[in-house]
Amino acid sequence: MAATYDLILRGGTLVNHDGVGARDVGVTAGRIAGIGDLSRASAGDVIDCAGLHVLPGVIDSQVHFREPGLEHKEDLETGSRAAVMGGVTAVFEMPNTNPLTTSAEALADKVTRGHHRMHCDFAFWVGGTHENANDIPELERLPGAAGIKVFMGSSTGSLLVEDDPGVAAILAKTRRRAAFHAEDEFRLEERKHLRVPGDPTSHHVWRDEITALQCTQRLVRIARAQRATIHVLHVSTGEEIDFLRDHKDVASVEATPHHLSLDASLYATIGTKLQMNPPVRDKRHQDHIWWGLSQGIVDILGSDHAPHTLEEKAKPYPASPSGMPGVQTLVPLMLDHVAAGRLTLERFVDLSSAGPARLFGIAGKGRVAVGYDADFTIVDLKRHETIRNSWIASRCGWTPYDGRQVTGWPIGTIVRGARVMWDGELTTPSRGEATRFHQDL
Ligand code: DOR
Numbered sequence: 370m371a372a373t374y375d376l377i378l379r380g381g382t383l384v385n386h387d388g389v390g391a392r393d394v395g396v397t398a399g400r401i402a403g404i405g406d407l408s409r410a411s412a413g414d415v416i417d418c419a420g421l422h423v424l425p426g427v428i429d430s431q432v433h434f435r436e437p438g439l440e441h442k443e444d445l446e447t448g449s450r451a452a453v454m455g456g457v458t459a460v461f462e463m464p465n466t467n468p469l470t471t472s473a474e475a476l477a478d479k480v481t482r483g484h485h486r487m488h489c490d491f492a493f494w495v496g497g498t499h500e501n502a503n504d505i506p507e508l509e510r511l512p513g514a515a516g517i518k519v520f521m522g523s524s525t526g527s528l529l530v531e532d533d534p535g536v537a538a539i540l541a542k543t544r545r546r547a548a549f550h551a552e553d554e555f556r557l558e559e560r561k562h563l564r565v566p567g568d569p570t571s572h573h574v575w576r577d578e579i580t581a582l583q584c585t586q587r588l589v590r591i592a593r594a595q596r597a598t599i600h601v602l603h604v605s606t607g608e609e610i611d612f613l614r615d616h617k618d619v620a621s622v623e624a625t626p627h628h629l630s631l632d633a634s635l636y637a638t639i640g641t642k643l644q645m646n647p648p649v650r651d652k653r654h655q656d657h658i659w660w661g662l663s664q665g666i667v668d669i670l671g672s673d674h675a676p677h678t679l680e681e682k683a684k685p686y687p688a689s690p691s692g693m694p695g696v697q698t699l700v701p702l703m704l705d706h707v708a709a710g711r712l713t714l715e716r717f718v719d720l721s722s723a724g725p726a727r728l729f730g731i732a733g734k735g736r737v738a739v740g741y742d743a744d745f746t747i748v749d750l751k752r753h754e755t756i757r758n759s760w761i762a763s764r765c766g767w768t769p770y771d772g773r774q775v776t777g778w779p780i781g782t783i784v785r786g787a788r789v790m791w792d793g794e795l796t797t798p799s800r801g802e803a804t805r806f807h808q809d810l
Pocket residue numbers: 433465524525550644645646647675676691692693
């Protein structure tokens with residue numbers, strides 16, 4: 370008897386851990402139920418994927434969705450709308466909201482707010498602080514917790530653990546891989562006078578490569594002493610890539626699409642829109658991060674989606690806040706890099722699905738396998754598009770890539786078997802649920 374599924378993705382080219390090839394995928398009750406030639410099977414719904422590539426759902430493990438407290442920039446609904454419009458099926462959201470996500474109550478509040486209101490699946494990073502270090506064993510295991518995130522250099526919001534004893538106290542307690550914003554706060558303080566009023570090009574002079582490298586070196590030293598595993602977010606310098614290549618047993622590495630796609634020459638045209646922590650730097654760093662990606666030193670991609678309103682960004686530097694949106698443009702930008710031959714589609718899948726699942730112990734996501742969540746990012750590798758502000762679903766309403774032409778575009782976003790986005794339309798909204806993690810964490 371021919372098999373029956375709820376949904377079949379038919380006629381597409383599947384990109385998976387066993388290669389790239391023509392295979393159909395059958396889905397039942399939100400899970401993958403069959404892979405192969407399903408031409409004789411029937412289903413309640415069939416999506417014609419002819420000419421398209423079917424990827425495991427893209428997981429963006431670094432986004433700032435601003436709720437609660439900063440909803441004039443973004444909220445969990447608008448941020449996740451941007452995610453699915455861009456082909457992203459799950460996000461890990463950051464703790465620098467107001468109140469900060471540093472307690473069980475604040476985390477539970479976010480999970481409640483996100484449940485069936487966000488359009489993609491989600492987890493929330495819990496901020497590690499001097500005050501909550503002893504609570505970490507409970508905090509990092511709560512439902513919906515992605516793990517512990519620490520800011521060693523100050524950025525948007527008040528989260529900060531700048532000192533080695535503070536970081537050691539946190540890493541003495543973590544069992545999961547903790548994520549770090551590594552910029553040396555002491556050096557940032559010493560060099561604040563280097564910020565030139567009205568001149569955002571001074572941002573990467575102030576927050577220089579030594580600020581990043583020195584902090585990453587301190588962090589790895591502490592992690593080793595504490596026998597902890599860590600994740601270095603948004604690596605922005607070639608020097609850190611060279612350093613981290615020798616510490617992969619302890620530290621995993623995130624690269625962002627903006628550090629791979631933008632460089633300091635753009636301050637002249639887009640000014641404070643380029644302002645980000647850690648900064649977008651000279652081209653030599655971008656080239657070196659690409660080299661690190663080609664050599665496997667970079668483990669995953671994260672967008673660091675950090676929206677601010679245009680009005681806020683229009684303030685004269687340094688009153689302008691750091692951050693730019695990115696969750697919606699991650700897939701098209703990286704597919705464009707695939708089209709240009711800078712990485713393979715398989716490597717993109719490794720960086721955006723399998724990689725986050727491996728690093729953070731996500732259960733049932735990150736590959737196309739029977740029993741896994743039916744999350745897919747369906748893309749057209751040949752489609753030429755121009756990224757426009759008008760396409761941006763984030764409440765901030767702008768992108769630093771406005772006007773950029775790309776080859777490769779997300780056509781569909783399937784979350785646990787539901788067609789959430791198809792060809793630029795939100796088709797099945799608001800089904801997001803907390804991501805599951807492996808039980809042994
Ligand atoms: O530029 C940044 N903006 N870097 C961060 O680490 C935080 C982010 C934000 O929340 O705005």
